[in-house]
Amino acid sequence: MSARTRPQLKHTAPVFGSGEQILIGGFGDVTEITDPTGAIRALLELLDGSRTLEQVHADLGTSFPEVTLDEIAGAVDQFDQAGFLLDADASPDGILEEHELRRWERNINFFGSFARLADNKFEQQRKLRDCRVTLLGLGGLGSHVLLDMAAMGIGHVTAVEFDRVELSNLNRQILYREGDVGEEKLGLAVERVRRFNPHIDIEAVNLRITSTEDVLGVIDGADVVISVADRPKMEIANWVNEACVARGVPLVTGGLETQRAVYFTMIPGTTGCVECWRRQVFASDDVSRELLEEKRERRIGGDNAAFCPLVTMTTGFLIGELTRLVTGIAPPVAAGRLMELRFTDYAMGESESWKRLDDCPVCGPERDTKPSATDLLAAH
Numbered sequence: 404m405s406a407r408t409r410p411q412l413k414h415t416a417p418v419f420g421s422g423e424q425i426l427i428g429g430f431g432d433v434t435e436i437t438d439p440t441g442a443i444r445a446l447l448e449l450l451d452g453s454r455t456l457e458q459v460h461a462d463l464g465t466s467f468p469e470v471t472l473d474e475i476a477g478a479v480d481q482f483d484q485a486g487f488l489l490d491a492d493a494s495p496d497g498i499l500e501e502h503e504l505r506r507w508e509r510n511i512n513f514f515g516s517f518a519r520l521a522d523n524k525f526e527q528q529r530k531l532r533d534c535r536v537t538l539l540g541l542g543g544l545g546s547h548v549l550l551d552m553a554a555m556g557i558g559h560v561t562a563v564e565f566d567r568v569e570l571s572n573l574n575r576q577i578l579y580r581e582g583d584v585g586e587e588k589l590g591l592a593v594e595r596v597r598r599f600n601p602h603i604d605i606e607a608v609n610l611r612i613t614s615t616e617d618v619l620g621v622i623d624g625a626d627v628v629i630s631v632a633d634r635p636k637m638e639i640a641n642w643v644n645e646a647c648v649a650r651g652v653p654l655v656t657g658g659l660e661t662q663r664a665v666y667f668t669m670i671p672g673t674t675g676c677v678e679c680w681r682r683q684v685f686a687s688d689d690v691s692r693e694l695l696e697e698k699r700e701r702r703i704g705g706d707n708a709a710f711c712p713l714v715t716m717t718t719g720f721l722i723g724e725l726t727r728l729v730t731g732i733a734p735p736v737a738a739g740r741l742m743e744l745r746f747t748d749y750a751m752g753e754s755e756s757w758k759r760l761d762d763c764p765v766c767g768p769e770r771d772t773k774p775s776a777t778d779l780l781a782a783h
């Protein structure tokens with residue numbers, strides 16, 4: 404804590420209770436403190452962001468002269484560890500412009516709820532502004548994801564799509580209109596999102612992905628890849644996985660399976676990759692193995708259901724993972740594990756998890772000398 408730090412109780416940490424009992428919190432998480440002398444309540448009232456620690460000590464001394472500066476520093480440190488405080492001296496100068504402060508005020512307050520005294524909540528918004536995301540697919544999930552990224556201030560997006568608007572897309576693909584049927588999605592989506600947030604930098608790439616090389620060509624310089632392109636279903640997961648591992652770029656991906664939303668995050672070098680997952684499923688889970696083999700041989704058709712509430716919820720999960728990866732306010736939820744949400748009861752949980760395999764041909768140490776996952780699948 405610097406001498407200029409001005410501790411301020413967060414709005415998420417209101418103080419209530421009476422007498423010797425102090426309660427702090429109230430958003431689902433309340434901390435109880437016993438305060439026999441009244442000094443703690445007086446201290447908390449002084450932590451309004453207008454005083455440095457020395458000024459707090461001086462002002463508390465008028466009623467509680469026996470309390471030392473060290474004791475105050477110890478208490479403030481405990482409040483900080485509990486997440487009750489932010490530094491009112493933290494400034495946006497040199498971090499964000501005036502317009503950005505106003506446009507993303509509510510984001511910044513959200514980041515402030517995670518901040519500690521040593522943090523500057525404005526930095527989190529700048530990280531979003533400065534980051535580069537490649538978004539593969541502008542269909543149901545992709546159109547929501549692009550709009551949400553523009554809303555929360557992601558600065559740079561490479562958007563990849565080749566398809567045209569169909570009438571049946573419009574139960575969920577919110578960037579398109581009935582008059583757009585037959586038109587290319589890419590230009591329409593980019594134009595509408597730019598009108599919503601003219602500060603977002605979008606590179607539009609009209610491309611049907613057919614190989615790992617195609618993916619490599621659009622993820623150079625990306626901090627995160629969000630893949631919601633779903634055709635061809637099995638192959639595209641391999642191509643995106645191989646490219647993200649090769650470039651060391653985290654991948655966030657998900658989709659719908661009729662009544663279920665699923666998503667996961669792959670962090671190269673940390674979590675297992677998609678090929679690690681497949682190999683573990685093949686080794687341990689007969690049902691999933693049979694399902695994967697059936698899908699590969701095209702005996703199971705594509706999913707022709709897509710319901711908007713599951714699309715918007717999946718979008719929230721994907722964007723939440725993106726925020727965690729970019730800002731570090733919390734660790735990713737779905738790193739190396741498939742999370743699922745079932746529509747029937749909105750129960751959320753882990754469906755599967757997997758480890759990084761030392762002998763994985765995609766992400767293992769000898770990957771350069773072994774055939775790629777795509778080659779292996781083709782050989783089956």
Ligand SMILES: [Zn+2]
Nearest residue numbers: 676679763766
């Ligand atoms: Zn792997």
